[in-house]
Amino acid sequence: MAEVEMKVENMVYAKPRLITDTVMHYCPGCSHGTVHKLIAEVIDEMGLEGNTIAVSPVGCSVFAYQYIDVDWIEAAHGRACAVATAAKRLHPENLVFTYQGDGDLAAIGTAETIHAAARGENIVTIFINNAIYGMTGGQMSPTTLLGMKTATTPYGRDAALNGFPYKVSEMLAHLDGATYITRQSVHTPANVRKCKKAIRKAFENSLAGNGYSMVEVVATCNSGWKMSPVEANKWMEENLLPAYPLGDIKCSTLPK
Amino acid sequence: MAEKEIKLMKGNEVIAHAAVRCGCDGYFGYPITPQSEVMETLMELKPWESTGMVVLQAESEISSINMVYGGAATGKMVMTSSSSPGVSLMSEGLSYLAACELPCLVVNCQRGGPGLGTIQPSQGDYFQACKGGGHGDYHLIVLAPASVQEMHDFVELGFELAFRYRIPSMLLADGAIGQMMEKVVLSPQKPRRSDEQIAQQCGSWAACGKGRRAKRNVATSLYLQSDELECLNIRLQEKYREIESREVRYEEFMCDNAEYVLVAFGSSARICSATVEMARAEGIKLGLLRPITLYPFPIKPLQQMVERGVKGFLSVELNAGQMVEDVRLAVEGRALVEHYGRMGGVVFNPESVLEAFKNKLLK
C-alpha cells in the first residue's frame, strides 16, 4: 500500500478529540464505534469534558471507558442506572450518562432502569438495542424478535417458549420522570446526524434538570446475527425498524 | 454547631445521627426489619437541608449497594444499611467495591437466617461478613459494635478506615443492638469535605469528572488478562496483610488472671460480660475477649492468652459456630476451644452461657 501523506489542510474528517488512541475491540460493522464517536463529539462540543461522569455496562460496550476520554465508572451487570443515580445526585452539576445494551438494560437491569426513570433522575441513558447478547456469543435478549435465531433460540424465538419481546422506550415513555425518549439509528449518514442531535438534546435535557432521558439506538450486530455488515444494515431496516420504529417517542417536561 | 449531646436512642437511630454528624455525603437504602429506623431517622432529620447529605430510598438492596458503588467511585463518603437477607443481595456489589478499592460503609443489622428467617437478632452472618460473602478473594473491615454508643462511634471509625485503606467497611450489628435504646453522646457536627478536600484525598482515583486533571479516572474491576488481575489480587492481599498488622481492635474484660476466656462480639459480648461477673462471684477465673474488629481478627491477643496459660476458650455466638473457627485457627490446638450458640433469633442469657461454659469447659 502506498504511503499517503496527511496534511492538515487536506483533512476533511478526523477522529474526535475525546476518542482515545486505544484500538477498539468492536467487530467491523458494529454500531458501537459510531455511537461512541457521536458521544465524544457532543461532549466536546458542549464543553463537558471536565465534568462528565460516564457509566459503562457489562456487555460488548463494557470497555467503553477505554475509548472516550472522560471519567468512567464500570458498573455491575444491569446496575448502571443505580450507579449513575448516585453519581448524579452527589454531583448535580455534572453530566452523568449510562451506556447500555439491551441485555444489560432490558433484562438484568430492568428494575434499575425503570426506577431511575420513574424517579426522574437527571441522567441520560444511551441504549444500544441490537436485539441480541453480543459479548457472550449471540444469545436471545429481551428485544430479540419473534422468529429470530440466536444461540439460545436456535429454531427462532418462539413466544410460547421464550416469551415476547418488549419495547423499552415506549414502556419508559409512560413514566412521569422520563421526559425525553427517542429512538434513533446510525445505519445511514442521515441517521447518524439525527442521532447526534438526539444525544445532544438528551444531554441538554438532563443538564437542565428536566428528568430522565433515553436515546435508544437500534443497532446492528453483524457477528451475532451472522451476517456481513451490509447484510446486517439491510436486515435491520427490514426487520428491526418495523418492530422498533425510529423517532421521538416523548418530549415533555416534568409534571408539576 | 451543636455541643456534645447526651440522648437516649435506639442503635439504628444513632447510625443516622452519626452519619450526618461525621459529614457523610450520601445514604442509599431499602427498608428491612430490624433496621428500617436508620433511613426513617435520616428522612426525619432532612440532612439535605443542613449538611447537603443525599438520602435516597432505592428500589432494592441491589440498587442501594450499586448507588453506594456509584457514589464511592466519585470519592464521596457514602453508606447503606440493611439486614441479613438484604446484605446477601448486596454481596455482588461488595465484591465490586472491594475490587475497585472503593471506600464506603455498610451496616448489617443482622437477623436470624437462613432464608427469609426471622426479624429477631442473630450473628449468623459472621462468615458472610468476614470471609467474603461475594465472589473472589477480598475482605471488608468488619467492626462489631456492642453498645449504642459504639453504633455511633463506629460510623465515623468505619469511614475513617475505609478511606485510609480504600476498602469497604462493614458495621456488623444485630437486631438487638439496633433496636435497643441506651444513653449516647452524639459528636459535634463536622462539615462535609469540600470538593477541594475530596480532590486532595481521592484525586488519583475518584471518577468525579476530570475537571482540570490531565488523566481521567476510571473505576473498574475488569481485567481480562489474568496476569493483570493477579497483580490486582496481590496488591489487595498486601493491603489486607497491612490491615491485619495495624488495625486489630479488641477489648479484654477480667482477663488478667483468667484461666478460661469467653470470646464473644456485639450483643453476645454484652451478655457474656454479665456471665463473667456471675462466674467471678462463684470464684471461677473467667474472662471475656471481645473482638471489636472481626476482620482483622484478634489472633495475637488469643495466642498471648494461650501463652500465659489460659486453659480453654468458649466462643459464644448467636449462630451455629462461625467465629469459633477463627478462634481455633488462632489457638492452633494449644488450648481447648468450644462453641456455645443459639440460632434462628433465639438469644441466650448470661445464666445459660455460664451453664454452657461449665458443661463444655469445666467438666
Add this chain to the structure above:
Amino acid sequence: MKETIIIAGFGGQGVLSMGKILAYSGVMQDFEVTWMPSYGPEMRGGTANVTVIISDKRISSPIADSFDTAIILNQQSLDKFESKVKPGGVLIYDTNGITTPPARTDIDIYTIDAATECARLGQAKMFNTMILGGYLKIKPVVEMEYVMQGLKKSLPERAWSLLPQNEAAIKHGAEIIKKVR
C-alpha cells in the same frame, strides 16, 4: 443500685413508651440505662414487652431472664412473666382483663386500676403514665424531678401540650396503686 424491669402488655397500650419515659428519666438522673424491646410480629397488634434496666454502674447484659419488677397489663404477659420475677421482687398489674390473678407468695404484688380510672376520667391516653406513677410510688428509683424531665424528652415536641396531663396522671397513679400482698 440496679433495677431490672419488664413491662408487658398489648401493643397499643403504651408499653414501649412507658419504658422509654422511665429510661429517659434514668438518663436525666445520670444513671446508665438500657431499653430492650420485643420487636417481633407482636409489635403489630399482639403482645409487646420491653426490658428496662437502670443502674448506677455500667450495664453488662441488656438481656435479662429474671426481673426485679414486672409491670403486667394483660393475661398473656402475666402467664409469661409471673415466674420470672425474682424472689422478693415486685409485680404490678392492671386488673382489667386479668382472669387468673398471680399466685406467687414470695413477691410483693400490687394492682392499679388504671384502665378503669382513665376511662372514668376520659383520658385513655394517660394509661401508661398513670401506671408509671404507680410503679414509681413503689420503686422510687428515679427522683420525680428527673421523671418530669424524662417525660418531656420522651415526647415529641408536638405532644408537649399534653405534659401537664401526663404529670397529673403520674401523680394520680401513685395515689391509686394498691398492695394485694
